[in-house]
Amino acid sequence: MTQLFHSLSEWRVFRKQNHFNHKTIGFAPTMGNLHDGHKSLFERSLNENDFTVTTLFVNPTQFNNQEDFKNYPKTFEKDFDLMKNTGVHYLILPTFEELYPDNFLYKIIETNFSQMLCGKHRSGHFDGVLTVVMKYFQLIKPTRAYFGEKDYQQLHLIKGMVDAFFIDTEIIGCPTIRSESNLALSSRNNRLSTEELKLAEIFPKILKQKKSCEKISEELTQLGFVVDYIEEHFGRRFGAVHLGNVRLIDNIEL
Numbered sequence: 303m304t305q306l307f308h309s310l311s312e313w314r315v316f317r318k319q320n321h322f323n324h325k326t327i328g329f330a331p332t333m334g335n336l337h338d339g340h341k342s343l344f345e346r347s348l349n350e351n352d353f354t355v356t357t358l359f360v361n362p363t364q365f366n367n368q369e370d371f372k373n374y375p376k377t378f379e380k381d382f383d384l385m386k387n388t389g390v391h392y393l394i395l396p397t398f399e400e401l402y403p404d405n406f407l408y409k410i411i412e413t414n415f416s417q418m419l420c421g422k423h424r425s426g427h428f429d430g431v432l433t434v435v436m437k438y439f440q441l442i443k444p445t446r447a448y449f450g451e452k453d454y455q456q457l458h459l460i461k462g463m464v465d466a467f468f469i470d471t472e473i474i475g476c477p478t479i480r481s482e483s484n485l486a487l488s489s490r491n492n493r494l495s496t497e498e499l500k501l502a503e504i505f506p507k508i509l510k511q512k513k514s515c516e517k518i519s520e521e522l523t524q525l526g527f528v529v530d531y532i533e534e535h536f537g538r539r540f541g542a543v544h545l546g547n548v549r550l551i552d553n554i555e556l
């Protein structure tokens with residue numbers, strides 16, 4: 303049974319109870335509209351910890367595009383079923399007012415890698431991500447926290463934040479879960495038309511070709527993608543493209 307916390311104050315009282323003494327807590331935050339990618343994080347956490355905590359909150363401070371924020375799919379019943387069936391112990395549902403009593407006056411800002419790749423194209427995105435994750439770490443104090451490699455830049459920045467601020471949480475990167483056609487699962491895939499989905503399925507195939515970033519970018523553009531970037535860093539190739547008003551990201555090890 304997944305225990306639901308509708309308020310952070312309720313959670314904070316619960317977190318202080320002896321109940322958690324000498325127990326390990328695994329944590330995987332989400333914005334909902336869950337799929338097998340999220341499920342894989344829960345399963346890993348359940349395997350490695352006594353308790354697993356998740357949050358479901360569409361964090362407005364990480365959206366640079368208000369339309370994208372407003373259109374973010376909300377599928378609470380289905381999400382809650384997946385959490386219950388997977389065995390997640392605690393779900394916290396914060397509100398903006400509770401989570402941001404300072405109205406986002408205080409931020410965690412990384413000044414180098416966060417300005418590249420997705421950060422370059424989504425101004426302020428990682429300030430919102432790092433700030434909300436820091437808040438979660440203070441509230442939950444997890445032993446381990448699980449993040450998907452699909453959002454590799456996010457994973458890398460969170461690892462850096464934990465080191466920089468001496469946070470006693472181990473950050474675990476989990477492999478990207480893909481559809482049969484190799485498309486990285488994402489909540490945004492549901493917004494693709496049938497035609498766009500067919501094209502989207504080609505994106506990972508093109509990304510992993512042994513060609514230069516420039517060639518890959520050209521090929522994607524010819525096929526009808528609007529390319530934000532194709533770049534290589536730390537032995538990985540990163541790509542972000544638009545199909546209609548849906549933005550897809552992916553990355554692969556070279």
Ligand code: AMP
Pocket residue numbers: 331332333334338339340342343448449450451452453476477478479480486487488489
């Ligand atoms: P989101 O709900 O999109 O904020 O994602 C919550 C967590 O799930 C993040 O750590 C993501 O990196 C992770 N995640 C999303 N999609 C996938 C996927 N296809 N495979 C593995 N992890 C994923």
